[in-house]
Every structure is written in C-alpha cells, then in structure tokens.
Amino acid sequence: MWRLFLTICLVTLLAACSVTIDPQTEDTVSEEQPTIKEQPTIKEEVSIMTDLAPMLDEEKSTTERFKEIISDVFHLDWSTGKEEDAQDVFYLALGDSLTRGVGDESQKYGYTIRLQHEMEKWPMIQSVELDNRGKNGRRSDQLLALLKKGHYDEELEKANLITMTLGGNDVMKIVKNHLFSMEKSMFDKELPRFIERYDKILQEIRLRNPDAPIIMIGFYNPFSIVIDEITPFEPIISEWNAEIETLSKTDVNACFVPVEDLFVSNEDMVYHVDFFHPNSAGYDRMASRLIETMENCNIEAMSNGLIGFGE
The missing domain is CATH 1.10.287 (Helix Hairpins)
Structure with missing residues (x-):
C-alpha cells in the first residue's frame, strides 16, 4: 500500500514538471511564448x-x-523461518558402503549428508548432527556383533533418526564363495538367516532406543549394467528386499525405502566408474526417494512432531 x-x-x-502550452485558435498563430x-x-x-x-x-x-x-x-521465528521451539536432531547412519557414500565424487557421504542438508531446511528442525558409521563391505552378522558388544550404545541412545543399509554384502559373500557353482537355492537358504540377523539388529537398537524412527533402505542389483540380460539376481534381490520390507512393518516406528528401481540401468549416469556403487547423481536419487518415503511413512508422527516437512 x-x-x-x-x-x-x-x-x-513528475507531472508537475511537464510543459503546458496555451491552446490556440485554428485561424490564428500566436507569437507568445508557451507558459x-x-x-x-x-x-x-x-x-x-x-x-x-x-x-x-x-x-x-x-x-x-x-x-x-x-x-x-x-510460533515462527520470522527471521529464520524456523518454529520457535525448533530442536536439534542427532542423525545416526548405520550400514555398508551405500551409507558410507562410496562412489560419491562430490565427497558428500552419499545420501546421508544430502538428507542432513534437506532436513535442516525444515521449520521444526534447528540443526542436524550427522554421525555416519557406514563401512565398506559390512554385512549383517558384523553389524549385529558390534551392537551386541555395545559399540554404538551412546550414539543409539541419543539418536533422533536412524537409517540403515544392509543386504548387499550378504549376497556378495555367497557370490564370492560360489562364483563358479552358484545356484539360487544357496540364496534361498541364506535369506531366512539374513532376516533373522536383521531382526536381532532391530531388537538391539530398540533396547537402547525404543522410539527413534528407523529407515530401512533396500539394495539393488549391481550386475544389472554389467550383464545386458536378465540374470538370476533380479528375483534374488527382489525377494530379499521384500523380506526387509515385511520386517520393517513389525516395528511401528520403522519404514522401508526401495531403491532397486533406481539403478536398473545407467542411461541417466547414476553409477560410479566402478559400475557397482552410485555416483553423485545416484545418491541424489536415493536421497530424494528417502525423503519421499519418509513423508509417506508419516515420520512426523513417528518422531512425535520433531521431524516435520516444508520449507
């Protein structure tokens, strides 16, 4: 206004500065200067x-x-766009090389730091502290052993959000041990054992932190672009992911994030040069899928309002 x-x-x-000329008759020309x-x-x-x-x-x-x-x-802080009672979030990331961010040429710890930066834009969150405990080659039996030893007790107790990637290396162990004699029955036999270990991992986490949302991220078939044809790995990866998703539904504060479809080809250049891990573009996709799924899982309710969406 x-x-x-x-x-x-x-x-x-400006109008006051304009020139106004006195009107003249059609038959007479005045020699007077305009006023x-x-x-x-x-x-x-x-x-x-x-x-x-x-x-x-x-x-x-x-x-x-x-x-x-x-x-x-x-209840907004007008200067920052934050809620007046916005809180700090401690984000713990567990798992394998996907959590560690191997292949990310931008050195941003893969999807984890992308999620951290995105959450820091949300009004209910003042800041996000990321503790990335991903390790190359980590399998479910190794993480379970560390949890039983109390290796991450302190981090788990204060975590407001936990993400986890597991499964890829459990599958690869079978591939390495039976490279020239692989049969699908080997993976079918190992799957129940893997899920049992995964379930125990969730139990160990809940002993230390009963409430924090747990985001269980699936894995993909890394051979999809190496072998240009349908391989036995497609149904194997799908079955393992389906079991992880089923397990996630046993915990009211957990949800499953599928990523298998994000890496079926390299047409959009989502793989690192090792043709095994995602590159920056691939991790961008993972982070976007993660955020989308968290919203669909209603993580705001899971976190009692701590993790809310919107810029």
Whole structure:
C-alpha cells in the first residue's frame, strides 16, 4: 500500500514538471511564448518527502505488527523461518558402503549428508548432527556383533533418526564363495538367516532406543549394467528386499525405502566408474526417494512432531 502511495506521489511530482502550452485558435498563430509551470524547488521536494515520512513509518510499524501477529499465531521465528521451539536432531547412519557414500565424487557421504542438508531446511528442525558409521563391505552378522558388544550404545541412545543399509554384502559373500557353482537355492537358504540377523539388529537398537524412527533402505542389483540380460539376481534381490520390507512393518516406528528401481540401468549416469556403487547423481536419487518415503511413512508422527516437512 505504501509503495502505491509513494508511486502516486512521484507521478504527481513528475507531472508537475511537464510543459503546458496555451491552446490556440485554428485561424490564428500566436507569437507568445508557451507558459511553463514552475518546478518544485529542492526545498519543496524535501518538504513533501518529510510529510510522507510519518505515513511510511506508520506503514512500516503496521508491517512489523503483522509479523508479530503471524509469529505469535504460528510460533515462527520470522527471521529464520524456523518454529520457535525448533530442536536439534542427532542423525545416526548405520550400514555398508551405500551409507558410507562410496562412489560419491562430490565427497558428500552419499545420501546421508544430502538428507542432513534437506532436513535442516525444515521449520521444526534447528540443526542436524550427522554421525555416519557406514563401512565398506559390512554385512549383517558384523553389524549385529558390534551392537551386541555395545559399540554404538551412546550414539543409539541419543539418536533422533536412524537409517540403515544392509543386504548387499550378504549376497556378495555367497557370490564370492560360489562364483563358479552358484545356484539360487544357496540364496534361498541364506535369506531366512539374513532376516533373522536383521531382526536381532532391530531388537538391539530398540533396547537402547525404543522410539527413534528407523529407515530401512533396500539394495539393488549391481550386475544389472554389467550383464545386458536378465540374470538370476533380479528375483534374488527382489525377494530379499521384500523380506526387509515385511520386517520393517513389525516395528511401528520403522519404514522401508526401495531403491532397486533406481539403478536398473545407467542411461541417466547414476553409477560410479566402478559400475557397482552410485555416483553423485545416484545418491541424489536415493536421497530424494528417502525423503519421499519418509513423508509417506508419516515420520512426523513417528518422531512425535520433531521431524516435520516444508520449507
């Protein structure tokens, strides 16, 4: 409103500077000089602006009062866009090389730091501390052993959010041990054991932290772009992911994130040069899928309102 008022005043000043010529009759040409309206002096212009100052101050104070009302109603810190009771989040990432971020040429710890930066934009979160405990080659039996030894007790107790990637290296162990004699029955035999270990991992986590949301991330077939044909690995990976998803439904504060479909080809250049791990573009996709799934899982309710969405 005040901008409109100021514009009108400026237009009025400019109009006052225009030249006005006295009208002449059609049959007579006057030799008199046209009359020109006097321009306002600098002193008069200052006077006009001085007169406007109280109005501008009043408009400014009205805006400030409006901000105060909005802040009170919605409990927002207007200067930062954060909720007044926004809290810090401790984010613990467990798992294998996907959690560690191997292949990420931007050195951003893969999907984890991307998720951290995205969450820090949300009004309910003041800051996010990321503790990435991913390790190359880690299998479910190795993580379970570490948890039983109390290796991550302190981190688990204070975690507000936990993400986990497991399964890829359990499958690869079978591949390495039976490279020239692989049969699907070998993977079918190992799958129940893997799920039993995964279930025990969840139990160990819940002993130390009963409430924090746990995001269980699936894995993909890394041979999909090496072998340009359907391989026995497609159904194997799908079956293992399906079992992880089923397990996630046994915990009311857990949800499963599928990523298998994100890496079926390299047409969009989502693989690292090792053709095994994602590159930066691949981890971007993972982070986007993670955020989308967290919202669909209603993680805000899981976290008792701590992890909320929106910029």
